[in-house]
Amino acid sequence: MSLKIVVLAKQVPDTANVTQDAMKEDGTVNRAALPVIFNPEDLHALEMALRVKDKIKDSEVILLTMGPVRANEIIREALFRGADKGYLLTDRRFAGSDTLATSYALSMAIKKLWPVNLIFTGRQAIDGDTAQVGPQTAEKIGIPQITYAEELIDVDTSSITIKRRLDRGVEIIKSPLPCLITVNHSSPRCRFRNAKLVMKYKKATSMSELQERNEDYYDLFESKPYLKIDEWGVEDINADIKWLGLSGSPTKVKKIENVVFKAKENLVLADNDNDIDKLMKTLINSHIIG
Amino acid sequence: MNSIFVYCELTEEKNIADVSLELCSKGRKLANQLNVPLEAIVIGDVDENIARQVSPYGVDVIHLAKDNRLFPYQTLPHAAIVIDLIKNEQPQIVIYGATPIGRDLAPRVASALRCGLTADCTELAIGSHIEPKSQKEYKNLLLQIRPAFGGNIIATIINPETRPQMATVREGVMKKEIISNSYNSKISKIDTEKILKPEHFILQTIERHVEPQKINIKNANIIVAGGYGMGSKENFQLLYELANILGAEVGASRAAVDAGFAEPERQIGQTGVTVRPKLYIACGISGAVQHRAGMAESSTIISINTDPKAPINEIADYVIIGDVNSVIPKMIKFYKQNVK
Numbered sequence: 032m033s034l035k036i037v038v039l040a041k042q043v044p045d046t047a048n049v050t051q052d053a054m055k056e057d058g059t060v061n062r063a064a065l066p067v068i069f070n071p072e073d074l075h076a077l078e079m080a081l082r083v084k085d086k087i088k089d090s091e092v093i094l095l096t097m098g099p100v101r102a103n104e105i106i107r108e109a110l111f112r113g114a115d116k117g118y119l120l121t122d123r124r125f126a127g128s129d130t131l132a133t134s135y136a137l138s139m140a141i142k143k144l145w146p147v148n149l150i151f152t153g154r155q156a157i158d159g160d161t162a163q164v165g166p167q168t169a170e171k172i173g174i175p176q177i178t179y180a181e182e183l184i185d186v187d188t189s190s191i192t193i194k195r196r197l198d199r200g201v202e203i204i205k206s207p208l209p210c211l212i213t214v215n216h217s218s219p220r221c222r223f224r225n226a227k228l229v230m231k232y233k234k235a236t237s238m239s240e241l242q243e244r245n246e247d248y249y250d251l252f253e254s255k256p257y258l259k260i261d262e263w264g265v266e267d268i269n270a271d272i273k274w275l276g277l278s279g280s281p282t283k284v285k286k287i288e289n290v291v292f293k294a295k296e297n298l299v300l301a302d303n304d305n306d307i308d309k310l311m312k313t314l315i316n317s318h319i320i321g
Numbered sequence: 322m323n324s325i326f327v328y329c330e331l332t333e334e335k336n337i338a339d340v341s342l343e344l345c346s347k348g349r350k351l352a353n354q355l356n357v358p359l360e361a362i363v364i365g366d367v368d369e370n371i372a373r374q375v376s377p378y379g380v381d382v383i384h385l386a387k388d389n390r391l392f393p394y395q396t397l398p399h400a401a402i403v404i405d406l407i408k409n410e411q412p413q414i415v416i417y418g419a420t421p422i423g424r425d426l427a428p429r430v431a432s433a434l435r436c437g438l439t440a441d442c443t444e445l446a447i448g449s450h451i452e453p454k455s456q457k458e459y460k461n462l463l464l465q466i467r468p469a470f471g472g473n474i475i476a477t478i479i480n481p482e483t484r485p486q487m488a489t490v491r492e493g494v495m496k497k498e499i500i501s502n503s504y505n506s507k508i509s510k511i512d513t514e515k516i517l518k519p520e521h522f523i524l525q526t527i528e529r530h531v532e533p534q535k536i537n538i539k540n541a542n543i544i545v546a547g548g549y550g551m552g553s554k555e556n557f558q559l560l561y562e563l564a565n566i567l568g569a570e571v572g573a574s575r576a577a578v579d580a581g582f583a584e585p586e587r588q589i590g591q592t593g594v595t596v597r598p599k600l601y602i603a604c605g606i607s608g609a610v611q612h613r614a615g616m617a618e619s620s621t622i623i624s625i626n627t628d629p630k631a632p633i634n635e636i637a638d639y640v641i642i643g644d645v646n647s648v649i650p651k652m653i654k655f656y657k658q659n660v661k
Contacts, residue, residue, distance in 0.1 A: 046471025134432060157471055160592075161440035163428035166396075170432035175524055176396055178425045192527065197421050199333075199586070200531030202393075206524045281437030281483035285450055285464065288475045290610050292617050294635045302643025304651060310623075310639060311655040319600050319621055320543065320567050321660045 032188045033089035034208075036080045037141055038114065039152035039168065040073035040094055042102040046157045069105045072153025074221040076214040080151045081113045081222065083186050091115045095140055097125060097133065100239045106260050110232035111224040116257075118144075119237055122264035124272055129280035130159070134167035136275060139268040141172060149191065150211040154179060165213035175206050178213045237262045322357040323413035324382070326485070328403060329375055330422045331365045331392065333531045337374040339539070340418035343495040347445060348416060349379035354447045355461055357413070358382060361506075362406060364399055365392040369508055379500035384410075386511040390522065393529060394422050397521040400429040405516045407434060412485050414463050416445070419489035427489050437480030438487040439465035443494045443595070443614070450479055463488065472591045472611035493539045493595040536570070536586040543569035543600045546589055546616070549576035550605025550626065551645060557582050559649045560604060566653055572596065572616075574606045590615035604645045608633025625649070 044065035053064040077094070084090040094109040096102050097120035106117030120140055128136065141147055150169070155162035162178070169176035182194040184203060192205040196215045234251070237260040252259045265272060273279060300306040315321040327348045329341035345361060352359040358381040363372040366389040375383060386402050403426065407415060415430075417423035419441045431438035444466040450459045462479050463486040469476040480486040538544060545564040547557050557571070564571045573583035575590055589596055590612040601619035606612060608624070608631055616622070617636050624637035625648045634640045641648050 044470075046473065049471060049473045129437070130428070131432060131435065131437070159440075159469065160471075161428075162424045163431070163438060163440055166425060166428035167432035170400075170429045176425070176429070177524075178396075179421055195421075197531055199534060200529070202526060202531070203528040204524055205527055281435070281480045282439060282478050283481060284476055285479045286477040287469070288477075290468070290473065290475055290614060292613055292636050295622075295638055297634065297637050297640050299629070300639060300641045302641060302648050302651070304655075306641070307648065307651040308655045308659070310641075311652060312659050314600070314621075315656075315659050320656070 033091065034083065034087050034148040034188060035144070035146065036083055036090055036092045036149045036151065037144060037147050038073070038077050038080045038092060038094050038109065039137055039150065039164070040077065040096050040105055040109065041070045041156045042067050042096065042098050042105045043070045043156050043158040067101070067104070069108055070153055070156045072155060072214060072216050074153075075216060075218045076151040076153045076212075077109055077112060077114065078219055078221040079180065079183050079212070079214050080149070082183050083149060083191075084113070086186055087188065093118065093144065095137065095144075096120065097136055100237065100243075103237050103240060103260055107232060107235050108224075110235055111229045112222055113225065113228065117235070117260045119260055119262045120268070121239075121262050124265050124276050127277040127280065128275060129282045130161050130163040130167060131281060132275050132279035134164050134171055135279060136268065136270060137164070137168050138171035139270045140263060141168070143263070143268050148188075148208045150209070152211070152213055154213045154215050162213070165211060169211035172209075172211070174209045174211055176211045176213065177204050177206055179215045180212045181215050181218045232258070234258050235260055322355070323411055323484070324358045324360045325352045325355070326360050326362060326407070326410070326412040326415040327375075327380075328362045328415065328417045328423065328426065330394065330418060330420065331363075331367065333533055335365065335367050335371060335392065337363070337371065338418065338420070339497070340420060340490075340492040342375065342378055343492070343497050344416050344418060344490055345375050345378035345380055346498045347490070347495040349500060351414065351445060351447055351463070352379075355413075360384060360410070360412065362386075362403060364402055365394075367392070372508065373506060376504045376506040377499045377502050378497070379504055380506045382509055383506045384509050384511055386513050388513040388517070390517070391513070393526065395522075395524060395526070396425055396429060397524065398517055399426055400433070401516050401521050402511060402513065403430050404433050406511065407485060415485045415487045417487070417489045419491045423489045427487060431487055434485070436483040436485055436487060437478075438489070439467060439478040440489050442467045442488045442490045443591075445488060445490065450481060452481065462486070468591050468611070468614060472614065491591075491595060534586075536584065538570040538572050538587055538589070539594050539596060541570035541596070542598055543567050543602075544572045544589070544596055544598045544616075544619075545569050545602045545604065546572035546574065546606060547577050547582060547604045547645075548574040548606030548612075549580055549582075550607065551577060551582055552605070554582045556646065559646065563602070563649050563653055566656060569600075569602075574609075574612050603633050603637070604649065606633055607631045608636070
């Protein structure tokens with residue numbers, strides 16, 4: 032018996048490297064000025080999924096992402112590293128979804144792929160840092176969750192054992208399948224691209240990409256069906272638009288501000304005996320130290 | 322009137338966690354503004370005496386679910402109890418610690434109740450909002466303030482239509498304040514047998530090693546913090562020497578923790594602990610926005626840096642331009658010379 036494994040991943044702006052050019056006057060971020068990357072912890076999730084596949088041969092690893100057509104880039108990246116198939120949830124009616132609406136859409140897509148045995152996703156995405164989509168998706172599907180996963184201890188066709196990283200320790204948990212697991216950055220890094228897989232999947236494409244490029248796709252998908260990245264919209268996953276986008280999102284952004292710190296007038300000292308001696312005397316006399 | 326609820330988590334030693342007491346203090350202030358009761362949820366195999374640890378912070382009602390199957394924390398049984406309680410009691414606000422427990426539990430609850438949840442808040446307030454399109458006015462909303470986009474901006478999030486309004490709040494950002502040591506909380510016992518079913522216990526905890534908290538930089542009066550500019554774990558030793566002499570704790574920036582110079586418990590900043598000591602000595606810390614957000618409220622700040630343009634210098638009272646390896650030994654020497 033083999034397992035069907037879904038990896039939920041997101042293409043995100045590289046918020047770790049926000050430059051001044053990317054900050055607008057009003058303090059908001061110009062997303063277009065930032066490069067996009069495969070959300071780092073989702074890559075860790077992909078690795079854990081691939082390790083399950085290493086143990087239970089013939090298992091299938093499916094990458095599922097929601098976003099604009101450009102997000103196909105991370106599906107291809109996952110195929111290059113060992114995933115078997117990718118699905119892109121793309122529809123204007125998904126836009127503006129908060130974590131609750133996003134997890135609704137993802138759960139409907141997973142139900143469409145059902146029966147699924149395991150779902151892996153990163154603990155959180157670096158553009159929002161909420162860590163909510165994983166647990167919310169698990170709740171919507173009605174399956175248990177294991178968060179902060181650090182190591183795959185064991186897996187068989189009916190259960191999985193995971194080591195979790197807590198603030199000051201670890202916990203080893205065994206769950207029956209199906210189960211959703213959110214993977215921590217302390218887990219093993221994702222394996223590199225495999226040259227053969229890059230050759231095999233470099234032309235993996237979705238319909239809208241082909242249409243944009245005005246290419247003849249019929250022959251391609253006919254002869255090599257594995258190159259087709261499926262795109263799903265609202266109807267494909269039988270979703271109710273009431274629970275999607277802005278209307279399905281209970282949280283609203285009221286205001287966005289730049290981070291402002293009160294600048295202080297400071298005394299600049301040099302690294303010499305005189306200055307440091309004076310500073311220590313001042314601190315002692317004002318009872319800050321001593 | 323609809324109350325404010327605080328989900329209280331337990332430490333390994335089965336006491337109420339510090340972060341939960343901080344949230345009770347914040348919850349009390351919000352409850353006063355709204356003129357509603359503050360209620361706590363305590364779930365675990367603990368008795369009333371432990372639950373009453375929250376009372377001095379101004380908790381009016383403690384909902385206690387005592388059951389030996391409920392410690393240590395597990396998602397499904399805790400979620401079942403919280404969801405049931407919220408459905409029955411209809412609180413307008415529920416807050417959780419932004420800890421591995423709170424961040425595991427709150428989204429599960431939010432999804433089941435289809436309500437809004439904001440993660441990792443650094444401030445909560447009560448305020449009104451006018452919807453720009455409809456001009457509809459909402460009063461007494463919970464304003465959920467959090468860093469966003471990798472900490473480069475601060476966002477205020479609201480849940481105008483759905484209830485309860487839920488948020489997780491970072492440890493250390495709210496101050497623990499005792500209202501009265503004789504504050505009287507009413508205990509309301511939850512009948513766990515009615516709520517819990519075998520399907521809530523399908524996960525097995527096979528092993529668990531959680532260390533008691535040894536490092537607590539949050540309450541330190543003086544912090545000597547090191548950044549990536551310290552260069553190595555060995556160089557951090559110098560910070561421990563200075564800290565030892567001053568009676569301080571050692572903190573670290575995220576870059577220093579990621580580089581393995583210091584333990585994660587010492588991390589100060591948006592992903593880490595928020596501190597506001599009497600004196601903060603930043604050594605080789607450039608001062609990314611995310612770090613400054615966790616220490617900018619320190620009373621006195623000294624920055625030691627070879628770079629005169631390091632962003633941290635803007636918020637420092639004293640800037641020493643120099644190499645920490647040369648400056649700190651001088652600080653130690655002159656401290657010893659001058660102190661009586």
